[in-house]
Amino acid sequence: MTRFLLNLILMGIVALAIYWLIMTFIPALSGFAIPLSLLLGITLGFFIYITIDNRIG
Numbered sequence: 001m002t003r004f005l006l007n008l009i010l011m012g013i014v015a016l017a018i019y020w021l022i023m024t025f026i027p028a029l030s031g032f033a034i035p036l037s038l039l040l041g042i043t044l045g046f047f048i049y050i051t052i053d054n055r056i057g
Helices: 003-025 027-056
Strands: none
Touching (some): 003 027
């Protein structure tokens, strides 16, 4: 598995988890759930990936 594919999978998992959290615990923001989850998921997923990559390599 390449690093790029690992990064995309990590971003997707984090985005889905944030979407689930917003829809479950903050239903008032349901109209903004998809944009918020994508923005936060991509940002946090990339941050986690860079953090792991810097420690390993």
